[in-house]
Amino acid sequence: MKIYNTLTKKKEDFIPIEENKVKMYACGPTVYNYFHIGNARPFVFFDVVRNYFEYMGYQVTYAQNITDIDDKIINKAIEDNSSFKEIAKKYIKAFQDDTQKLGIRNPDFQPKASEVIGEIIKLIKELEKKGFAYEVEGDVYFSVESFKQYGKLSGKKIDDQKAGARIEANINKKHPADFTLWKKAKPGEPTWNSPWGKGRPGWHSECVVLSQKYLQSESFDIHGGGVDLVFPHHENENAQAEALSNKPLANYWMHNGFINIEGEKMSKSLNNFFTARDILKEYNAEAIRFFFLSKHYRSPIDFNREIMQESDTAVKNFYSVLKSIKYKAIDLKQDYSPELIKKKAEFIKAMDDDFNTAKALSVMFDLVRIIKSSKDDELFSQEAGNLLVELGGVLGFFQDIENILTNDLGDLSEKLLSILIDIRNDAKKNKNWILSDKIRDDLLKEGIQLLDTKDGTKWEKK
RNA sequence: GGCGACAUCGCCAAGUGGUAAGGCAGAGGUCUGCAAAAUCUCCACCCCCAGUUCGAAUCUGGGUGUCGCCUCCA
Numbered sequence: 001m002k003i004y005n006t007l008t009k010k011k012e013d014f015i016p017i018e019e020n021k022v023k024m025y026a027c028g029p030t031v032y033n034y035f036h037i038g039n040a041r042p043f044v045f046f047d048v049v050r051n052y053f054e055y056m057g058y059q060v061t062y063a064q065n066i067t068d069i070d071d072k073i074i075n076k077a078i079e080d081n082s083s084f085k086e087i088a089k090k091y092i093k094a095f096q097d098d099t100q101k102l103g104i105r106n107p108d109f110q111p112k113a114s115e116v117i118g119e120i121i122k123l124i125k126e127l128e129k130k131g132f133a134y135e136v137e138g139d140v141y142f143s144v145e146s147f148k149q150y151g152k153l154s155g156k157k158i159d160d161q162k163a164g165a166r167i168e169a170n171i172n173k174k175h176p177a178d179f180t181l182w183k184k185a186k187p188g189e190p191t192w193n194s195p196w197g198k199g200r201p202g203w204h205s206e207c208v209v210l211s212q213k214y215l216q217s218e219s220f221d222i223h224g225g226g227v228d229l230v231f232p233h234h235e236n237e238n239a240q241a242e243a244l245s246n247k248p249l250a251n252y253w254m255h256n257g258f259i260n261i262e263g264e265k266m267s268k269s270l271n272n273f274f275t276a277r278d279i280l281k282e283y284n285a286e287a288i289r290f291f292f293l294s295k296h297y298r299s300p301i302d303f304n305r306e307i308m309q310e311s312d313t314a315v316k317n318f319y320s321v322l323k324s325i326k327y328k329a330i331d332l333k334q335d336y337s338p339e340l341i342k343k344k345a346e347f348i349k350a351m352d353d354d355f356n357t358a359k360a361l362s363v364m365f366d367l368v369r370i371i372k373s374s375k376d377d378e379l380f381s382q383e384a385g386n387l388l389v390e391l392g393g394v395l396g397f398f399q400d401i402e403n404i405l406t407n408d409l410g411d412l413s414e415k416l417l418s419i420l421i422d423i424r425n426d427a428k429k430n431k432n433w434i435l436s437d438k439i440r441d442d443l444l445k446e447g448i449q450l451l452d453t454k455d456g457t458k459w460e461k462k
Numbered sequence: 463g464g465c466g467a468c469a470u471c472g473c474c475a476a477g478u479g480g481u482a483a484g485g486c487a488g489a490g491g492u493c494u495g496c497a498a499a500a501u502c503u504c505c506a507c508c509c510c511c512a513g514u515u516c517g518a519a520u521c522u523g524g525g526u527g528u529c530g531c532c533u534c535c536a
Contacts, residue, residue, distance in 0.1 A: 009466090021500085026536095027536075029536085030534090030535095035536085036536090038535085038536055039535095039536050040536085041536065042536050069533095070534075071534075072534085072535095111465085154465085154466095154531080154532085155465060155466075156464080156465065156531090156532065157464085157465090180534085181536085193525070202534075203534045204534080225536065226536025227467095227530070227531075227536080228531070228535055228536060229535090229536070231531065231532065232532090232533090232534070233534070236534090255536090256536070257467090257536095258529090258535095258536075259536085260529085265529085265530090266535085281482085291474095292487080294474065294475070295475070296475090296476095297472075299467085299468075300467085300468085300529065301474095301528075302474090304473095306473065306474090306486085306487090307473075307474065307486090309486080310473075310485070310486040310487080311474090311485095311486090312473065313485085313486065314485060315528085317485085320499090324500085350476090356476080356485090357475060358474090358475055359475090359476055359477085359483090359484090361475090361476095361484080361485080362476065362483065362484040362485080363484090364484095365483095365484055365485060366483090366484075369484095372500095372501090374473090386502070387507085428463085428495075431495070433495065433496070436495090438496085439495085439496085440497085449490075449498075449499075450498080450499090451498075451499050451500080452493090452494065452497090452498080452499080453493090453499080453500075454493075454500095458499095460499090
C-alpha cells in the first residue's frame with residue numbers, strides 16, 4: 001500500500017510500526033459552530049481510510065480530538081450571550097449528530113482538550129525544562145530556533161519568510177515564528193492554574209498530548225487533517241513532540257484538499273458556507289459521500305448543485321441495480337468467480353495507490369454493468385451483488401441497504417396498492433388516461449413508482 | 463516575495479512511455495396511450511511551444527492559466 005506522505009512529499013510504502021496494526025489520529029472539530037461541508041471532507045475521508053485498513057486485515061486504533069478550548073468558542077459565547085461551556089456542549093452534540101447522519105463511524109477515542117489540561121501543562125513544563133520553551137509574563141512560547149528541524153513538515157524555513165508576510169508583532173517573542181503554548185488569562189475567559197499562573201493552553205499542544213495518550217505511543221503511524229493544518233498546526237505539533245522524543249509524532253502525514261463552492265473559496269465574506277446539516281436536508285448522506293470520493297482526496301474539489309445531483313443519481317444507480325436483482329446477501333461457500341476476483345483486485349489496487357477512491361468507484365460501476373448483463377444467471381448476479389455491497393461497504397455505502405431493498409409499504413397496504421393497479425389497468429384499457437395518470441401521479445407522490453413493463457405493471461419504492 | 467499543487471469530452475473523473483476507463487448530461491432506436499423505468503447504439507488525438515524516444519496525455523525544458531499555504535480556516 002502506498003501513501004503520499006506530506007513529511008517526505010512522496011508516495012511511500014506503508015509500513016506500520018507494529019505489524020498488522022495501524023494507529024491513526026485525525027484532527028477533529030473546534031466546537032463553536034455547526035461544521036460545514038469543508039470540515040466534513042476529512043471526517044468522511046479518514047472514515048474510509050480506517051475502513052480500508054480494516055478491510056485489509058489491520059487492527060486499527062483511531063483517535064480524534066475535540067477542541068473545546070479556543071478563542072472562537074469564547075467569542076461565540078460572548079456573541080450568543082451564553083457561556084463557554086454551554087457553547088461547547090451544544091456544538092459537540094451537533095457534531096456527533098451530524099457525523100452520525102453522514103454515516104461516519106465514531107472513532108475509538110474522541111477526547112476533548114479540556115480533559116487533559118494537566119497533561120498539557122506537563123508537556124509544556126518538560127519543553128521549558130529542556131530549553132525548547134520560555135515564559136514571558138505568564139505566556140509561554142515555543143522557541144522555533146531551539147528545534148533545528150523546525151519546518152520539516154511544511155517545507156518552510158523560518159528565516160526565509162518574507163518580512164512583509166504578516167507575522168504577529170509581539171515584542172515578547174524571541175523569534176516572530178515562535179508560537180504560544182500557554183496563554184495568560186484574560187478577564188472573563190476560562191482559566192486553569194499552572195506554574196505560570198492562571199491561563200489556558202494554546203491550540204497546538206492538545207493534539208500532541210491526546211494522540212500520544214490514546215494511541216499509547218510517542219510516535220504513531222498516521223496523522224491526518226486538512227491541508228491548511230500543515231502549517232502551522234501540524235508543524236507545531238511535530239516540533240513539540242520531536243523536540244522531546246527525537247522521533248516524529250507520526251510516520252505518515254496525510255492531508256486532504258479543500259472544497260470550493262462554485263469555483264470560489266469558501267469564506268465568510270462571500271457568505272458561501274454550507275453546513276453539513278443544511279446539505280443533509282437536501283441530499284442523502286451517501287450522495288455527499290460519493291461527491292467526496294469521486295475525486296482524489298488530495299485534490300481540491302468543487303461543490304455545486306450539478307455535481308451533487310450527479311452524485312445523488314450515481315448512488316441511486318447502485319441501489320437500483322441491486323433492487324432489480326432482488327439482491328439478498330448470500331453466504332459464499334467459496335471464493336468469488338474469476339471475473340469478480342479480478343474486479344476485487346482492481347479495487348484493492350486502486351485503494352492501495354494512495355486511496356484512489358475515484359478509480360475504486362469506477363470498479364463499482366463495472367460491477368453494476370456486470371450485474372445488468374448477467375441478470376439471467378441468478379446465482380452469478382447475486383454473487384456480483386455481494387461483491388458490490390462488500391466493496392461499497394469499504395467506502396461507506398449501503399449503510400441503509402436493508403431499508404431500501406425491502407418493499408415495506410408502511411401504512412400503505414399492499415393489497416390496496418394492487419387494487420389500485422388493477423383499476424388503473426382497467427382505465428388504460430378503456431383509454432381513460434385522466435384516471436390512469438392520476439393514479440400513477442398520486443402514487444408517485446406517496447413514494448411509489450409504477451413501472452409498466454412487458455410483464456405487466458410493477459411497482460417500487462422510490 | 464517564499465514554498466507547493468494542478469491543467470484530459472458540456473460537467474465530474476481515471477490513466478504515470480505503447481496508441482484515451484467510468485459516471486452525469488446529450489443524441490438516436492426499442493418498449494409505452496403518453497410518460498417513467500428498462501434496454502441497445504453514438505459521443506475526446508488529452509492548455510500551448512520545443513525537445514527526448516521507434517513510439518508521449520504520460521518524460522524534459524519553456525510558456526500560459528487556475529488554485530493553495532506563508533494569518534490558531536478542514
